[in-house]
Amino acid sequence: MGEELKQAFDQFRNGSELFVQRTRQINDFRPIAREVLAQLVAKGSVTNEDLTGLIHLFRPKPVGELADKYLAHLVADESKAKELGEKLQATGLGGYTAPGRLKIHDLTTEQLREVHAMLRDAFNVTTAAEAAQLCAAYDRKKVTYVTPGIYSPWLHYIQPELFPILNDATKAFFKAQGLPVEYPALIARVPELVQAMGSRDLGLLDAFAWGQQPEEISEDPTNGEWRKAKWIRRISREDWELYFKTCGEVVAHFGLDANSPLLAMNLNRNPSDGVLMNLSNRATVMMGYVGHVEVMIMLPEGATTSLLGKSILSTGLFSSPANAEATRITPAVLKERYAELLPAIIAAGTELLSRSKSSPYRKHHIPDLYRMTTEPDFREKALDFLIEGKGEWPGTTATSTTNYWVFQANPKSYDSVGALRDNAVDRWTINAHKKSIHAGDKVILWNTGSAAGCYALATVTTEVTPMAPEGEKYSLAGNFGEVQDRVGLAIDLNLWDRPILWEAVKDEGLGLKAGSQGTNFTATLDQYNFFLQ
Secondary structure, three states, X not given: OOHHHHHHHHHHHOOOHHHHHHHHHHHHHHHHHHHHHHHHHHOOOOOHHHHHHHHHHOOOOOOOOHHHHHHHHHOOOHHHHHHHHHHHHHHOOOOOOOOOOOOXXXXXXXXXXXXXXXXXXXXXXXXXXXXXXXXXXXXXXXOOOOOHHHHHHHHHHHXXXXXXXXXXHHHHHHHHOOOOOOHHHXXXXXXXXXXXXXXXXXXXXXXHHHHOOOOOOOOOOOOOHHHHOHHHHHOOHHHHHHHHHHHHHHHHHHOOOOOOOOEEEEEOOOOOEEEEEEEOOEEEEEEEEOOOEEEEEEXXXXXXXXXHOOOOOEEEEOOOOOOEEEEEEOXXXXXXXXXXXXXXXXXXXXXXXXXXXXXXXXXXXXXHHHHHHHOHHHHHHHHHHHHHOOOOOOXXXXXXXXXXXXXXXXXXXXXXXXXXXXXXXXEEEOOOOXXXXXXXXXXXXXXXXXXXEEEEEEEEOOOOEEEOOOOHHHEOOOOOOOOEEEEEEEEEEEOOOOOEEHHHHOOOOOOOOOOOOOOEEEEOHHHXXXXXX
16 A cells, blocks of 8 residues: 555546546435435334345436335335435436345345344444444344445445445455455454545545456457447437537647547446546546436636536536536537637646646547547548447447357256356357357356346357366256367356346346247347346
8 A cells, every 4th residue: 555556546536537426426426325224224124125225226327216116115204205216316326336136035034133233333333443343243143145245335325434345346456455355354454545545435445446447458448349338329419519529629729649648538437328538637528428418528616607607517626636627517508608618628628738648547548539529521420320320330440249148057957056156167058159159258147947047247268169068066967068069258257146136137128038948048238237237
């Protein structure tokens, strides 16, 4: 936990889009989440339905009108539930992290009593030692399903300076800093990290850790996947043209070419959907869809009030130094006030670039977004493809050829759960689509039977070829022990002990082909991403 990490955190805090997004969640979403939990505790008891409601209410994607459905379980007072639902929907925000489980079921009365007591007592602890003791006592009860990956965000919303969030990203980050990932021990040690990084809010540390996940750098870091995002078509062509016109004016003013280290154009990696242009370490112009279209622009401190008055959706200060504002407006306001706002955006950019050498987000830069900004003919063809589905993509980066599949196992024939538990799954039998399944494709591993569901996500590592099974002890019947056409697999997300069961997702409208007789079925990016969340 040295000076280099502190500098990286300061850079994150000084204007990254991820920081701006998390700050909005801290200011607008988290107080509502805390009040929901307080109302739940005040009921005096919790049910399996209550805990399932918390999971859905606090997922990263805004729940919209479904908030009323979940709050009806969570809050005893009907008028209070309605009030909280209206507030939550007004934020247009979701929670910090997605749990690996969509439903809590079959907890006993005693187990539910333990969960309620933990939530109740979390409001009263005052030190890290007390918080660690509370969670250690709870974990010893071994309550099914409601483990740190599920409950740590709830405790964080209650006491954001005492309870860290534990998920895959933060586990890797905490390990890298020499901290334990066993939750009570982590709580006791996390003050060391707080002191080293100079931030008491563990929600910011969670966002920072998420942004530290390593990513491969390529010409297009998404391999064209960004063009499949459904929200792109929810933004009108007129608004897209306005966005790229604004970015183009900024790029032209500062003479930023395609290889400038100061510029990064990419898609949001946050709960909100959108595209952004970063100058140095600050999001300068962003357009997103969060139930409505909004534009975020960087303005000098004080310019929001003087130029826009009340014609804004929200605004907040960048920090260190706090000399610029991230202001959200509608595209209509940007168009109407364009002549006044563009010089202000450039003024804020001038100050920023005067003390900058590069953008930390350059590794996420998508070259074709730059071409859409600077080449009108390219932009026209690109928007034809993106919005209207016309023609072919005009860029040099080919559309991703990644395919998505369901690989299915029958527990009567193959012990896939045992193989996943033992980290032994490195191949899978292919009985269909043999000419279409290729290395790099993504896979939903599905078990049939009484506990049907998604038990892992994986990547295909080889072409289809004859292979022996990974181990005969997992073959329960049939000819699984023989050499057959198979592909190699790398498990990306192992859910053997926390599967996402069909019972929990059957009403989500996924259209998943799993459950029929067979081994290999086609799937979609949206279906894969649903389980990835």
